Amino acid sequence: MAQRIRGVLAPVITPFRPDYSPDTDRFVRHCRWLLANGCNGLAVFGTNSEANSLSSGERMALLEQLVAGGVPPSSLMPGTGCCSLTESVELSAHAVKLGCAGVLMLPPFYYKGVPDEGLYRHFSEVIQRVGDARLQLYLYHIPPVAIVPITRTLIERLLDAYPQAVAGLKDSSGDWSHTVGLIAAFGNRGFDVFAGSEVFLLRTLEAGGAGCITAGANVNPHGIQAVYGAWTAREGAETAQGSADAVRKVLQSSSSMIPALKAVVAHHAGDPAWRTVRPPLAELGADEEQKLLATLEELHFGMPGLRMS
Amino acid sequence: MAQRIRGVLAPVITPFRPDYSPDTDRFVRHCRWLLANGCNGLAVFGTNSEANSLSSGERMALLEQLVAGGVPPSSLMPGTGCCSLTESVELSAHAVKLGCAGVLMLPPFYYKGVPDEGLYRHFSEVIQRVGDARLQLYLYHIPPVAIVPITRTLIERLLDAYPQAVAGLKDSSGDWSHTVGLIAAFGNRGFDVFAGSEVFLLRTLEAGGAGCITAGANVNPHGIQAVYGAWTAREGAETAQGSADAVRKVLQSSSSMIPALKAVVAHHAGDPAWRTVRPPLAELGADEEQKLLATLEELHFGMPGLRMS
Numbered sequence: 001m002a003q004r005i006r007g008v009l010a011p012v013i014t015p016f017r018p019d020y021s022p023d024t025d026r027f028v029r030h031c032r033w034l035l036a037n038g039c040n041g042l043a044v045f046g047t048n049s050e051a052n053s054l055s056s057g058e059r060m061a062l063l064e065q066l067v068a069g070g071v072p073p074s075s076l077m078p079g080t081g082c083c084s085l086t087e088s089v090e091l092s093a094h095a096v097k098l099g100c101a102g103v104l105m106l107p108p109f110y111y112k113g114v115p116d117e118g119l120y121r122h123f124s125e126v127i128q129r130v131g132d133a134r135l136q137l138y139l140y141h142i143p144p145v146a147i148v149p150i151t152r153t154l155i156e157r158l159l160d161a162y163p164q165a166v167a168g169l170k171d172s173s174g175d176w177s178h179t180v181g182l183i184a185a186f187g188n189r190g191f192d193v194f195a196g197s198e199v200f201l202l203r204t205l206e207a208g209g210a211g212c213i214t215a216g217a218n219v220n221p222h223g224i225q226a227v228y229g230a231w232t233a234r235e236g237a238e239t240a241q242g243s244a245d246a247v248r249k250v251l252q253s254s255s256s257m258i259p260a261l262k263a264v265v266a267h268h269a270g271d272p273a274w275r276t277v278r279p280p281l282a283e284l285g286a287d288e289e290q291k292l293l294a295t296l297e298e299l300h301f302g303m304p305g306l307r308m309s
Numbered sequence: 310m311a312q313r314i315r316g317v318l319a320p321v322i323t324p325f326r327p328d329y330s331p332d333t334d335r336f337v338r339h340c341r342w343l344l345a346n347g348c349n350g351l352a353v354f355g356t357n358s359e360a361n362s363l364s365s366g367e368r369m370a371l372l373e374q375l376v377a378g379g380v381p382p383s384s385l386m387p388g389t390g391c392c393s394l395t396e397s398v399e400l401s402a403h404a405v406k407l408g409c410a411g412v413l414m415l416p417p418f419y420y421k422g423v424p425d426e427g428l429y430r431h432f433s434e435v436i437q438r439v440g441d442a443r444l445q446l447y448l449y450h451i452p453p454v455a456i457v458p459i460t461r462t463l464i465e466r467l468l469d470a471y472p473q474a475v476a477g478l479k480d481s482s483g484d485w486s487h488t489v490g491l492i493a494a495f496g497n498r499g500f501d502v503f504a505g506s507e508v509f510l511l512r513t514l515e516a517g518g519a520g521c522i523t524a525g526a527n528v529n530p531h532g533i534q535a536v537y538g539a540w541t542a543r544e545g546a547e548t549a550q551g552s553a554d555a556v557r558k559v560l561q562s563s564s565s566m567i568p569a570l571k572a573v574v575a576h577h578a579g580d581p582a583w584r585t586v587r588p589p590l591a592e593l594g595a596d597e598e599q600k601l602l603a604t605l606e607e608l609h610f611g612m613p614g615l616r617m618s
């Protein structure tokens with residue numbers, strides 16, 4: 001088996017044209033910039049990608065264009081978890097066939113209060129129907145948004161049944177005690193836990209986790225990679241974590257993370273088209289955007305090499 | 310414009326084969342039974358239809374097979390609201406082209422805490438992109454499941470912009486004061502409010518609402534139509550409402566409504582295949598099912614004509 005993906009992954013924001021169709025050129029360009037500037041991998045089609053506002057067909061077309069555009073599939077962990085079993089299987093099989101490093105799967109999230117038995121059947125059917133030994137499935141626990149959780153009982157049952165395919169989890173609970181509990185419970189079974197925010201990166205690595213998959217990596221890949229690099233080099237990790245936290249704190253203070261990330265990219269790329277978000281989201285107001293950019297400026301924040309020539 | 314659909318609508322449960330593929334024959338048969346036994350219309354692909362566990366392709370195929378199977382499109386109000394604008398447009402346009410009476414649209418439900426501006430853009434884009442004067446759009450307010458609400462501000466803005474297309478709303482808030490408030494606010498603008506449960510049917514009709522779209526109509530269409538008929542005839546409506554309430558109370562006491570409805574249909578049709586639910590749901594336990602059926606028996610509950618010959 002190839003070495004598993006680790007380190008800093010960005011849930012890549014998805015650019016849209018004025019008619020809300022995905023903008024492939026800007027998407028490929030941003031993915032290449034992220035990989036050249038600190039990201040170890042790209043969790044395309046995550047929450048911050050507005051992927052749940054895309055159809056399955058749009059996701060598959062974008063993924064193919066990304067690979068055709070020169071982004072190595074070994075760096076990709078696309079989101080493939082949909083409400084329907086049918087689409088979750090289709091997207092996961094498609095990603096595996098393209099050679100992606102893994103897939104990041106939300107639980108089906110429309111029905112609430114569903115039994116673990118039903119969730120187990122969903123993931124189990126996906127693994128069996130994809131039927132490919134290359135599948136590396138990362139579970140996506142994000143209770144504030146999906147509402148439906150991935151419980152420890154469910155993880156245990158899936159790991160018991162599919163120890164090769166079930167590769168890890170992204171924990172976006174925002175609760176460090178939960179993350180460290182998962183690492184302690186399953187880390188020794190080859191289960192790679194990624195924190196859902198860079199603020200937990202150093203602690204995750206020290207506890208034996210695999211890295212982070214975080215919104216902030218869309219705009220601050222250097223700063224977050226600095227934490228990972230310093231931890232590997234055993235020098236200066238706490239200072240680097242402090243600097244990454246400062247940027248995160250500013251991003252998180254905005255009323256809505258996705259339009260905030262897009263406003264920052266639009267500004268630093270000198271490319272206002274990046275501001276567009278697909279409904280049901282809406283852009284930040286002008287005042288809020290100005291304040292966000294000014295606060296980042298005070299931190300001497302920059303995105304070198306992003307500006308379009 | 311044709312007369313709008315009113316009365317008792319069932320969010321039709323969807324039968325599955327053992328491999329979880331939709332079972333078209335059983336679906337068409339159940340739809341025909343419902344129309345012959347008290348339903349004025351069929352809100353196929355609703356929450357109780359496990360429609361959010363189906364792909365868009367599966368929904369469109371089933372709808373075409375239903376119409377081909379002799380179910381009049383004028384009786385149909387399919388659910389077409391998806392998380393993605395792309396799919397919501399595709400399903401809504403497809404339903405309108407088939408001649409459906411209306412479409413019942415969930416808001417995009419993955420992202421939480423989204424602004425009304427973003428939701429307005431979503432519905433507005435659907436209406437414009439469908440671009441067909443026949444479109445009758447019913448908004449679907451079901452905060453306990455979708456979490457994302459349809460606010461009164463949003464309804465007002467949509468009605469102002471699209472008075473012909475925006476036809477009404479299904480209120481599954483479970484809060485009567487909310488339902489009656491919507492009827493009072495928008496009823497005089499041709500906005501048809503359906504209650505989300507038969508327990509509110511008589512009150513809804515008395516307040517000027519259009520009827521109900523309710524899980525219970527899958528198994529008790531006679532009993533619920535009796536309320537509607539008695540209200541129209543101005544005789545015996547309260548007695549009929551009491552009888553309908555008694556059946557609803559039993560259904561609602563089960564741990565999960567959808568498998569409960571399927572267990573009741575499986576039993577009364579003499580057709581165990583009906584028990585199958587698609588992940589992430591799971592069937593009722595045997596003990597719970599026995600108790601549910603026995604409690605209905607005590608009410609002399611029946612589904613005449615359902616048994617397969």
